[in-house]
Amino acid sequence: MAELTTLGQLLGAANSQYQVYDLGRRVQHIDMMAFHQIEALNSPYPFPIQGHAQFALVFWNQHGQEFVWFLKLPLDEQGLLNPAARSQFIKMVLEALGKDLTQALSDEQQQQLDNHPFAFRPSQEKLALFNALVRKQLGQQASGQYEFAMQYLSGQLPPDQWQQLGFQGLADICVRLNDLDHLQAVSYALENAAPQAIAALCQCLEHVSIPAVLADKLLAGLKTADDQKLFYLRALASCADASTQALQWLAGQQQLNADTLLTIAARNWTALKQEQARTIYLEALALQEQHFFNQIFADIVSIPALRNELLTAIRSPERSVQLSAAIGGLFRATRT
Structure with a gap:
């Protein structure tokens, strides 16, 4: 028997079909051809976070029964x-299950698979988005929370009933944003729902592609919100242009603080592809504590789509004294 060296080979040997979803910065499907190249x-892994790839493997047997591995x-x-x-993970799976990855597990086998060092548990909203996305891509119905969420967002229920909303229902609507009147309901809710419901809705929107009309509404909400700016900012994650506008506006309002800089790095990093936004961001980052600068810069420079631009930016002769000092501190830290 040929040695199984990749996850694709492992699942292929088990006669399982599978899909891959990134769960690091955002919840998003990874194309199979791209995953084979990875x-x-x-x-390189396209969406690294803190030096790791965090993704889910969804696979199913010939009877359509589904299984999930969350891997870091x-x-x-x-x-x-x-x-x-x-290879260590593959060896562990083979020792626990052999080639039958979809068999019923004994307590001992379940314990082996639950306690391996490469497992992680997604956050509540990411898990909801993942479940909604898988259901949609496999042609399954939305969850039982969908109906209530749709009634609430569309204004059929009073705003103070937000406590009964679940992330799963909101996620079901967001991944189906182009279906039925979902976009209309989401737009209505952003202007009329309770603040708590808007925050939860934004946490779901950050993982899906949003149309320009919704990006404009979120950008307007960002500029008028008092204590929920970061939720509106995160919801713009799929829209590089709107994220860039948000970054520039926040800079003009002197609001590129540590929390905002962290949010941009984790969710709205596509804004940093734009040179002016990248310069504004790095200059603001340089005003933070040295350890914070080092941590955030190391995280964003690991993103393949940003790496060359960021390395060029820190070598720019036009950088400020503060940024030069922060870069010097970064280099000293890497040598120790």
Whole structure:
């Protein structure tokens, strides 16, 4: 029997079909061709977070029964999967289950799979978005929370009934934003729902692609919100142009504080592809504590789509004295 060295080979040997979803910065589907390139170590993981790839493998047997692995695998300095860690996980699975990955598990087998070092538990909203996205892509119905969420968002229920809303119902609507009158309901809710409901809705919107008309509404909400600016900002994560506008407006309001900078790095990082926004961000980041600068810069420079631009930016002769000092501190920390 040929040695199984990749997750794709492992699932193929078990006659399982599968899909892959990133659960690091945002919940999003990873194209199978792209995942094969990642597994072959030909491409860096596209959405690294804190030096790891956090993703879900959804696979199912010939009877349509579904199974999920939530995996957190380390990456090397080039952003490639660590093959030793992957091999360790594959070995553990084979020792526990053999090739029948969809068998009923004994208590001992379940304990082995629950306690391995590469497992992680997604946050509540990410888990809701993941479940909604999988249901949609597999052609399944939305959850039982969908109906109440739709009634609430569309104004059929009073705003003070927000306590009965669940993330899962909101997620079901957000991943189906282009279906029925979902966009209309979401737009209505952003202007009329309780603040708590709007915050939860924004946490779901940050993981889906939003149309320009909704991005405009969220950007307007960001500019008028008192204590919920970060929720509106996160909801713009899929829209690079709107995220850039939000970053520039926040800078003009002297509101690029540590929480805002962290949010942009984690969710709205596509704004940093734009040179002016990138310069504003790095200059604001340089005003923070040195350890915070080091941590955030190390995180965003690991994103393949930003790496070259960020490395060029920190070498710019036009950078400020503060940014030069922060970069010097970063280099000193890496040498110790």
